[in-house]
Amino acid sequence: MAGNSIEFDIKVPNKTRYLSLIGKIGEDIARELDRYGGDRDTLAYHLNLVLTEAMVNAIKHAGPNEPEKLVRIVISIISDEMTIRVYDDGQGFDINEIPPPNFDELEDRGRGIFLIRSLMDSVCYWKSHRENVLEMKKKLI
């Protein structure tokens, strides 16, 4: 991946059957980076996971009346920083209001955003007039 400067702009149907496809793109990016000093297999897993969790999140929040919607995912790498943006057009939610999992309570749900926060350097979510954006950044060094 020459110069580690590249952008992917992907649209997929908001169906969970496409999770593995999106995750695989993250894995392939980790293996193709020109310069990366860390463990590539670990990075591949982590990118697979954050893309999977973010896409599930977008599917959950997609507009209910239009099942044929698309999820848009933009992955850009500039120098040694990766930015992943995942767009949905649903109700949206404020990730700052999502508490970390209570490790003493055994809940079936509620670990997705925690995993994203654990594996990325920064995570934010905002609403524009048309859509919501989950933005995740990570230094690739």
Add this chain to the structure above:
Amino acid sequence: MNLQNETRNDVVIIYVKEERLDAHNSSELKSAVQKLFEDGKKNVLVDLRDVRFIDSSGLGALVSGFKNAISHQGNLKLSSLQSQVKSMFELTRLHRVFEIFPSTSEAIDNFQ
């Protein structure tokens, strides 16, 4: 979802024959485990040797199975986790909840 069952020494082993245990397929595992406990089985082992990738939904399905086991006075244990899958249990502290064994046979012995 491809799940294979085998019963050994009164333990039902579910082999998850999938590379990914994620939001697309984990509800099927959750239902399969639930049905075993509802049918009166007491000892269930989920073997994850073929699972290369697990997400929060996959972890959630196993947590659900663990809680089902407790509510039916049964046991649910795990075996043969690949290293990166195991690291997800550690990250979410679930390695403190589940009994995790390196191999199917070591897990079976532990049920006795």
